[in-house]
Amino acid sequence: MHELSIAMSILDGVEEEMQRHAGRCVEAVHVRIGPLSGVVKESLASAYELAREATPFAASYLVFEDAPVTVLCAYCQAERLVQSLDRFCCAECATPATNIVHGRELEITALELRE
Amino acid sequence: MTPRIVEVRKNILKHNDEVARALRTRFAESHVFVTSLVSSPGAGKTAFLEKTLTLLREAHYRTAAVVGDLATDNDAARLARSQALVRQITTGTLCHLEAAMVEKAVADWTLADLDFLFIENVGNLVCPSAYDLGENLRAVLLSVTEGEDKPLKYPTIFHSADVAIITKMDLAAAAEFDCAAARANIQAVCPEIPIIELSSKTGAGMNVWLDLLVSRIGPR
Numbered sequence: 001m002h003e004l005s006i007a008m009s010i011l012d013g014v015e016e017e018m019q020r021h022a023g024r025c026v027e028a029v030h031v032r033i034g035p036l037s038g039v040v041k042e043s044l045a046s047a048y049e050l051a052r053e054a055t056p057f058a059a060s061y062l063v064f065e066d067a068p069v070t071v072l073c074a075y076c077q078a079e080r081l082v083q084s085l086d087r088f089c090c091a092e093c094a095t096p097a098t099n100i101v102h103g104r105e106l107e108i109t110a111l112e113l114r115e
Numbered sequence: 116m117t118p119r120i121v122e123v124r125k126n127i128l129k130h131n132d133e134v135a136r137a138l139r140t141r142f143a144e145s146h147v148f149v150t151s152l153v154s155s156p157g158a159g160k161t162a163f164l165e166k167t168l169t170l171l172r173e174a175h176y177r178t179a180a181v182v183g184d185l186a187t188d189n190d191a192a193r194l195a196r197s198q199a200l201v202r203q204i205t206t207g208t209l210c211h212l213e214a215a216m217v218e219k220a221v222a223d224w225t226l227a228d229l230d231f232l233f234i235e236n237v238g239n240l241v242c243p244s245a246y247d248l249g250e251n252l253r254a255v256l257l258s259v260t261e262g263e264d265k266p267l268k269y270p271t272i273f274h275s276a277d278v279a280i281i282t283k284m285d286l287a288a289a290a291e292f293d294c295a296a297a298r299a300n301i302q303a304v305c306p307e308i309p310i311i312e313l314s315s316k317t318g319a320g321m322n323v324w325l326d327l328l329v330s331r332i333g334p335r
Contacts (some may be wrong), residue, residue, distance in 0.1 A: 002211050002242035006127060013125045021121065038271040063283035076294070086267040088304050096306030100274070106245060108125040
């Protein structure tokens with residue numbers, strides 16, 4: 001449900017960034033949406049289609065980059081993947097994971113521009 | 116002409132995070148401890164908050180609450196019975212609170228006159244998780260009538276929380292609630308989160324929660 005708010009925040013971010021690229025058009029917006037961010041990619045993609053309409057970026061679309069959940073495993077002493085979101089432990093040694101390194105991202109990572 | 120890729124690295128919720136950071140600084144300067152409550156609708160946030168405010172008041176702490184709801188100010192009216200300072204944020208169609216709403220709600224309050232401020236989020240287990248409200252502690256509530264597997268279905272909100280509270284324990288037997296299973300599920304998604312079982316109605320377990328709160332601000 002809050003994906004529309006997120007989509008509008010993305011468009012605000014794009015607008016801010018595009019002030020530095022006057023005269024160009026945005027083809028695509030690359031985003032990294034971590035599984036722990038609480039955002040559903042499919043909903044965000046359709047919310048973006050709605051939110052972009054009244055903006056100068058109406059022809060742009062989202063490209064999702066991979067954002068795996070990783071933790072600092074206390075046993076392995078290394079950054080590891082987790083088994084799953086509902087089995088939140090090290091994928092290698094099954095030690096319960098508490099120290100999240102990646103997975104909460106909600107970022108614009110890049111813009112694809114054309115003249 | 117092929118598109119040119121420009122690296123950006125911009126936090127999508129940058130604006131919210133900046134407002135939240137400013138709020139957190141203001142809260143720290145005013146020595147007020149701020150707790151937010153998240154849960155699904157009907158998990159008992161308002162009853163829990165009313166009991167918390169009443170007990171803190173009896174212990175001579177100064178409290179206030181900001182309550183988010185889609186519509187109506189029923190919750191604020193209920194909470195006002197505790198005699199705490201209460202302000203309603205009606206979010207309309209918005210399914211979560213954002214830091215700027217909290218900032219506006221507390222703008223004219225003298226925060227230094229408070230020991231505890233509570234922020235009751237809109238009843239929703241998904242949307243509030245990404246929004247920092249400047250709070251010091253986030254409590255996620257799970258009621259015994261919701262079933263033991265809620266944490267497995269909504270792991271993200273549990274990850275965003277600092278403490279998990281199982282409410283309506285007075286109904287546990289009637290709801291055939293398996294508390295051990297619920298605890299195991301919470302720990303499966305969030306291994307080290309503290310878990311408190313309580314009943315806002317009977318008051319059982321509320322002392323554990325109050326001890327946790329009071330331990331965070333030191334003796335008065």
